[in-house]
Amino acid sequence: MEDQMHHDKGRTKNDFIDGKIKHLGSKDSEEPFFVASLDSLYMKHLRWVTKLPRVEPFYAVKCNGTPAVLKMLRALGTGFDCASKGEIKLAISIGATPNKIIYGNTTKALSHIRYACTHGVNVMTFDNLDELQKISVIHAKAKLLLRIAVDDSKSMTTHHSIFGARLETVNKLLERAKELSLEVIGVSFHVGSECTDNLVFKKVIGDARHVFDIANLLGFQMNLLDIGGGFSGRDDQQVKFNKFSEVINAALDEHFPADSGVKIIAEPGRYFVESAFTLVMNVISKTVITEDVDKPSEIKETSPNKMMMYFVNDGVSGSLSFVNIAHAHEKIEPFPHKTMETSEQKYLSVLWGPTCNIYDKITESYWLPELHIGDWLLLDNMGAYTLCLRTNFSGFERTRIYPVVTAETWHTLNLSHTYNIIL
Ligand SMILES: Cc1ncc(COP(=O)(O)O)c(C=O)c1O
Incomplete structure (x- = not known):
């Protein structure tokens, strides 16, 4: 329908x-x-590629999983950030290929990890030791993103107290991943929905660089940074989006320059559909x-x-x-x-x-x-x-x-x- x-x-x-x-x-x-309005999604896509040319969006399906929306975004080349087996299924049903799907949930059910594994969805996030243990048993070939904590008090919805590893725990998590022979390929974070302070991005991109440096010392080859969602989706907030983009681009150029070989992705939800x-x-x-x-x-x-x-x-x-x-x-x-x-x-x-x-x-x-x-x-x-x-x-x-x-x-x-x- x-x-x-x-x-x-x-x-x-x-x-x-x-x-x-x-x-x-x-x-x-x-x-x-x-x-x-599918035209609105197209306009948002054009704005995104103009303002954040280095950042590949993986739309956060949880925000609005309307099939017509997902199909339009797929046609525009967007990837999908899925939080569950159901969302992975939905993304696959509209034609998304596994390399265009990330499983961005740090609290995954065993059967959902198994589903991701059997459908070739390999990139997934974690922020604690138990999640590492589960993944090592069910999806040993997974490519992991370590989600780090952010001060999201400047956002409309906050996840700080629940999700994301604090910087002081990063060493321990990466060492455990090494022991379990798991591949950690990068870092992710989410500043919280409707972030009001672009300096939060500046700070956390710097933190991510620090985690990359620790991981490199431990022998990981990190090559993916996921800067999450949090961007406003209203047309009257365009100026704000432009300002955020400037801060993000500058922080990326400083910490992850184009020749660093690190691919940058994001998980915008409301930005596209609001x-x-x-x-x-x-x-x-x-x-x-x-x-x-x-x-x-x-x-x-x-x-x-x-x-x-x-x-x-x-x-x-x-x-x-x-x-x-x-x-x-x-x-x-x-x-x-x-x-x-x-x-x-x-x-x-x-x-x-x-x-x-x-x-x-x-x-x-x-x-x-x-x-x-x-x-x-x-x-x-x-x-x-x-x-x-x-x-x-x-x-x-x-x-x-x-x-x-x-x-x-x-x-x-x-x-x-x-x-x-x-x-
Ligand atoms: C992990 C994660 N990524 C991305 C998003 C999308 O956020 P937004 O719609 O604010 O862009 C959310 C939303 O809560 C999330 O939890």
Whole structure:
């Protein structure tokens, strides 16, 4: 179904949304839906190769495993960072070859390591002695990346306390790998999702150099550096991405110059998909609160004495569970579809999902014009960590995805073969 490609000359995500809303209206249906712009992935790819020409991206599948997305990224030459047997299977199913897959999870189940081994996926990460032991028994020919710890306190999600070996433990880990005759070919790290401080990359690339030096002394031939993910995926964050790229390129040139023979890869997730997806939801219920609501005085002056509660048909138990992460609700910036008849006056509005659950609050208070039941609300930048984290709570179905692509991109990249569709 997700391969049901929608394209037309000059057709964009917005054109598709307009048509779909009209179509649903004619069928008396209000199903929510995602639209995924494959052109957006292509633009991101072009930006990446321009700004980080030495770094080969291995897309972090966990971020959004939509097959149409994975196929597009494969067509663009991207590799895949997989966290489990299921993701390796998925990557293989869309045609990724084993040399384009890394198994980037430091806590792997035995059967998943076996699956990687039998399917020729050799590059995998580790950060502790027990993982080394497991790998030596099941996949003795694996090519290992030692994941090192990063101070990720400047990122939206942090893994520091769980993942990555501290520098003082590196010697011991490498010595054990030697004893087990395992091949350690490089270093990996992940600065945490949505990193806000590019100097974190500068520091950890220097740390990685230090680990390479230790490994070389122990007789390893290291030739791969994996700089992880953490890059913002919003188009309005382009300047930030450019600044990050400058810092990363300078650190790579200093510690791993082009003639060092070290290949550089990364594991970007949200960078590729965040801005590609728009979620379109329908207002299924509404409550107007007219009592003297507890509002800050500056709001009382500008707002009439009522607040709105809207219930829409996707929510925190569905595609939007990421709002539970600190600060993530700031990403929720709903706006009505342009065909909706809305008031000039804006009201403080609380947005709820459809499950009648106290935890299904999408946004605390947001200024919106008055909406009506049946209106369509849109959320841009909904491609990262949305669908993949959904539950089936209260029996709501998975929100469908409609991938769209313009004829120009379709022909430029010769996508007929990729999607097995002749348009
Ligand atoms: C090991 C690893 N690599 C890459 C990523 C992708 O991160 P992002 O989507 O921020 O680029 C994650 C996400 O948590 C991760 O855990």
